Amino acid sequence: MNNLLVTIGRGVGGVVGTLYQAGRDTVDTVIKNIIPFMAFISFIIGLVLVTGIGDLIANGIKGLAGSLVGLLIVSIVCAIPLLSPLLGPGAVIAQVVGTLLGVEIGRGTIPPQYALPALFAINPQVGCDFIPVGLALGEAEPETVEIGVPAVLFSRLITGPTAVVIAYFASFGMYS
Amino acid sequence: MNLFADAATVAEPEGAWGAVAAGAEYFIGIFQQGGEVLWSLMGGILPTLIVLLTAVNALVRIIGPEKIENLGRKAAQPGLIWYPVRYIVLPFLAVFFLTNPMAYTMGRFLPERYKPAFYDSAVSFVHPITGLFPHANPGELFVYLGIAAGITQLGFGLGDIAVRFLLVGLVVIFIRGVVTELITTRMMARKEKAAA
Numbered sequence: 098m099n100n101l102l103v104t105i106g107r108g109v110g111g112v113v114g115t116l117y118q119a120g121r122d123t124v125d126t127v128i129k130n131i132i133p134f135m136a137f138i139s140f141i142i143g144l145v146l147v148t149g150i151g152d153l154i155a156n157g158i159k160g161l162a163g164s165l166v167g168l169l170i171v172s173i174v175c176a177i178p179l180l181s182p183l184l185g186p187g188a189v190i191a192q193v194v195g196t197l198l199g200v201e202i203g204r205g206t207i208p209p210q211y212a213l214p215a216l217f218a219i220n221p222q223v224g225c226d227f228i229p230v231g232l233a234l235g236e237a238e239p240e241t242v243e244i245g246v247p248a249v250l251f252s253r254l255i256t257g258p259t260a261v262v263i264a265y266f267a268s269f270g271m272y273s
Numbered sequence: 274m275n276l277f278a279d280a281a282t283v284a285e286p287e288g289a290w291g292a293v294a295a296g297a298e299y300f301i302g303i304f305q306q307g308g309e310v311l312w313s314l315m316g317g318i319l320p321t322l323i324v325l326l327t328a329v330n331a332l333v334r335i336i337g338p339e340k341i342e343n344l345g346r347k348a349a350q351p352g353l354i355w356y357p358v359r360y361i362v363l364p365f366l367a368v369f370f371l372t373n374p375m376a377y378t379m380g381r382f383l384p385e386r387y388k389p390a391f392y393d394s395a396v397s398f399v400h401p402i403t404g405l406f407p408h409a410n411p412g413e414l415f416v417y418l419g420i421a422a423g424i425t426q427l428g429f430g431l432g433d434i435a436v437r438f439l440l441v442g443l444v445v446i447f448i449r450g451v452v453t454e455l456i457t458t459r460m461m462a463r464k465e466k467a468a469a
Contacts, residue, residue: 112335115331115334116327116331119326119331122326122330123323123330126326127323130412131412135319136311138314138415142306143308146310187413193415196415199420202423202424205427209427212434215420219416220400223399224393224399230374231374232377234381235379236380237388244389244464245389245457247460249389249392249393249453252456256452260445263444267441272433
């Protein structure tokens with residue numbers, strides 16, 4: 098009987114402790130990662146909505162983000178091996194562009210079914226800045242890193258636009 | 274009868290001072306708008322996000338991320354059937370359980386020639402997964418959330434795009450893995466030939 102109680106107590110204690118720790122971790126990331134970015138994004142949205150920048154951007158990206166060809170051009174530019182590591186860090190550029198596109202989708206400049214291919218078009222550079230570190234985390238040899246960096250960068254030139262085309266066809270019937 | 278209807282009419286400032294005042298209002302207006310957006314984000318997404326993150330974090334802790342290590346060892350095998358495991362199942366589970374950036378440590382179970390491809394595959398999944406499982410990459414949510422905000426503003430639900438983003442993401446990481454593996458193998462072969 099005593100044993101049973103101890104086991105139950107331990108089990109419950111473990112679960113509660115885990116949940117509590119999970120909550121603590123969550124609040125940590127929310128404060129350290131999510132809210133700062135929300136503040137930054139809010140400022141950009143405010144700037145875009147109040148000033149005329151929004152209309153300028155709208156005119157600029159209407160042709161690019163509102164058609165398959167335009168999105169392909171965006172994805173190829175973002176995948177250029179010299180450019181992609183510069184565009185990568187922290188996905189800041191992808192997040193800002195994503196937010197700007199979101200504003201334009203909300204205003205009706207870009208039809209909502211383009212949201213899916215756009216998500217891939219603005220992001221072929223994902224992780225291109227991080228290849229050596231990522232490979233080191235996978236305990237890769239220096240020789241592998243030497244080959245892996247260009248291999249991933251060149252692969253993106255092919256797979257970046259491919260992803261946009263797949264997403265374009267996968268977006269049929271969405272929000273229309 | 275409204276006693277206050279015309280009581281408080283103050284003349285708008287005019288001339289140079291008026292321009293300054295208008296400029297100040299315009300200036301502060303940018304931040305008021307930004308503040309409204311921030312408030313709607315913190316009131317709208319954030320509470321749901323906190324609860325969701327807590328639940329999934331707890332689930333991951335209870336299951337134990339080390340469980341997927343066996344799969345990593347299996348995925349190291351050559352052969353066609355292991356391609357989807359290596360470039361769809363393993364990246365998905367790695368990103369889900371280990372999250373960005375620890376997911377890439379799963380590469381250590383793979384032979385050298387697969388490592389760049391696995392990295393490419395895993396890192397390409399850290400955004401498509403955020404539509405449904407934001408815990409995997411909480412620092413980079415706005416690639417998806419930014420665009421999703423526009424959809425919400427139009428009055429549509431987000432389920433459709435979140436699921437499609439995830440599924441297309443899985444297809445894309447598979448293609449990335451296969452293509453990068455091909456390029457890596459060729460480059461390694463060429464280098465060996467040059468060395469010999």
